[in-house]
Amino acid sequence: MIPRVLLRAALRAVPAEWRDNVERDLLEEPFAGPGRRACQALSIGLRLRIARARDLVPAPRNWRITLMREFTRDLTFAVRGAIRRPGYALAIIATLSIGIGANTAIYSVFNWVLFRPIPGASAPSELVTILFQTNSRQGQFFVSYADVADLRDGVPALASIAASVPLKLNISLPRMSDPERADAEMVTANYFGLFGAKPSLGRDFLPQEERPLAGTPPAVISHAWWKRRYGSSPSVLGQTVIVNGHAFTIVGVAPASFQGRSLIVATSVWLPVGAHSQVVPNAGAGLLSDRRTTLFGDAFGRLRPQATLAAAQEQASAVATRTPGFAHRTPGSKNPISPVVYSGIGQNTFARDRLVTIFRLVMGAVGLLLLLACANAANLLLARSLGRRREIAVCQALGASRLRIVRQHLAEGLLLAAAAGTGGLAIATGLTALFDGMRLLSFLPAVHGITPDARVIGFTSAMSIGTGWVFAIVPALASSRVDLNTSLRAGLTISRGGSRLRSALVIMQVAISMLMLVCAGLFARTLSNLRALDLGIRPAGVVSFSADPRGQGYSNARARQYFDAALTRLRAVPQVQSAAFSVTTPYLPGRSEIGFAPPGATTPHDAAVNNVSRGYFATMGIPLLAGRDFTDAESLPTAADRDVAIVSQSMARLLRRDGAAVGSRVVLDYPKGKVLEVIGVVGDVRGRPLTAAPEPWLYRPASESTGGVVHVRTAAPLSDAVALIRRIARELDPALLPYDIEPLSASLDRILAEERLLARLSGVFAAVAALLATVGIYAMMACAVGERLREFGIRAALGAHSVRLLALVLRSSLTATSVGLGLGVAGAFAATRILESRLYGVRPMDPVTIAAGCAALISVAVLASVLPALRAVRVDPVRSLRAE
């Protein structure tokens, strides 16, 4: 008998299609000893395999067809298995759907604002963006029209180069009362041609419309605006639209899919650069000819079919080098501004960098979530395959190889993951709706209408397949290692290996949840710390609005009178406590800086500068610490400029060590050598970012300022204040639209958009992670108790008290939980180092947050083990012993 077994074993070495034949041949031939035949078989098998490997000639059978056929067979089997035990299948699909859904949702949001091709453009992969940056590819500088025109002639690798300036303009229709503030672009004539956006009605711009235009210049309106304001009427062509007080003739309607250069902002109106004197009245006549007047922040191009990005870059650099004065170059300047060609069109670099950082962070978090879901699904699959031990053992006894069993499990995993991918897409659609109308960054507009595209579907499919492999491989390997002998017997044994693997998976889940809870806690505390910061101003009760009279064609003097009149009227309203004008608002975009020094000092400092009217400090709630406020005579727009200034406390300390700066003098960098007298010191407002130390602020009278923000402090409710502002603005000039009317607190709240996004997302993820961990612990304990029911019965029969049994079960779950917690804390220790720069007022290893996370997860573990534990306690010893 032994030689027979030996021979069989040895024959395993022979390739399958030769095996039977070799066996038969060997049995035919006489051999001396019993082991000889086996040795021969082994040697033949090895030689055949070696020879084949050496020849590397494909095996005679067509492996592709074989593989396909076997895969189909595995898949059908998996479908049957899932239908037979729908509970397990549904639980796994639900778990994975959550993980895949979260990933898909986050990916589709960032795909929408970062990665998708520009909508409505033909062949978007050929499009490139040209930025104007220093040698180190830093920053983003503005260049003149002439610079772009030079590039247009000098880069043969690009079929065309166009440029546009995004603007916000007052747009109204004649005879319709309310103007609206809409997104517009001032573009070169080849702009639409470059994007390949054929107007759905009329024409786009002509080359001669790049030269200064008189009369009523042409305008192209967006499809959406056409639909909204003209009811898609084809008679729109030739009609007049009022932009910033000037009449434009509508010559075309853009195609429906095209929304302009941005992925987020939908442009409503396009105007040719030739109309710049109507659009930007104060830009000066030389805008299109003077190289020193900047206009464009970037340009776009389209690569010719055979051209490369590198060639375009080389040619563009050559243009910059050979053109004197390109982008403000001076001979011998060390760090000149050069055109840099990037592929694709999207956000500006600053927004892009910030978004990509957030994207990575959030993707890391949802990636962990998916891993967690995988662990959970693996746990469930493992529990199920342990229940199928006998079945698998029978398969193996009938000759299924281990590879075959593993493959079977993988097919099952893929099937479930595919179903989960579909579920995930559905969940993602729901989740992305939550992002609708949300600002991802404080300075970006809110995103709208996020829809998954082919990339998202591809991402989800790839992720589902990957997920299927990841969660199925561990149970597959574990269950294929079945000991036939024990499994085929009554199947009573407890698999130590299986339960150890299950606890390992639960430990991993607890660790990941812990890590995510700690991160969420830290972000939440950072957000609340930032919210609690004293900004140095009292925004409650202040409503602000902006107006742009100069854009509407006002002269400087009339613009000043406009604000003057607005303030006078506002102050006359009894409910208004105070009203004031300022050029910029602290914390909000649009501030400027100025260099200064105390007289006689050599080291210059930088200060943020703001031009304000009388009453600004009272309106904003900034305390006046010493000296006096500006007087009307100094600060009214009509007043002559007096050389006075008010400084913030931190600037006062720079001027005089004791901070008593009233009466001291400040020398400005620009205009060079101008001396101001300090007449007052006010409280600090915080720096930028908020977590930085307060910056020095220099306030000057607003007498020369012609555009800015009006702040109104009032006890009236918000709606009344808004109505009041609108009424006064209408009385002053019905065509000039006040915009951004909102409580100051609302606009200040926006500066925390990024922190709020992170805190909210991480909070949601951590909650889901904890939920998944609960399910995981429950599944582990339910399985473990199920396997040990007999043992509990015997213990109970021998007199174990139910409290002892309860403790026994809880102990095993709490052991796994605490090991997981330990690992999670260690992981958090590493991970929070990366997050440190995003935290404020809380240390990365904040003991309170960690303790709270531990407490949450321990209570979750107890909760998840109670049901299985009660089952263990209630076991009837008589019944379990009878089964023995």
Add this chain to the structure above:
Amino acid sequence: MRARELLGEVEQLVLLVILRLGEGTYAVPIRHELKRNGVELSRGSVYVTLDRLERKRYVRSWFDGPTPEPGGKARRCFAIERDGIAALRANQKLLRRLHAGTLLGPQS
């Protein structure tokens, strides 16, 4: 016509033996026939060669019925293919050409 590589020595011998024994022969008689002619090959060599010849499409194989005992195995039978004959012929031609005009000298 595809470019043929040279036949190996053992390949050539095995092909000739299959030709000689006729369609339906199998590994054991092939090895016996070679032995009868004074060539002692290991079993492994015979199988490796048959495997390779089949992959080169010089021979084809099929299974005849299993032996009547329970669990009996099928036997793999071989026959030479047209490509195999062509390869033998090309080899013969080559040898003849190389031998032509050379003297091997008296047999020692």
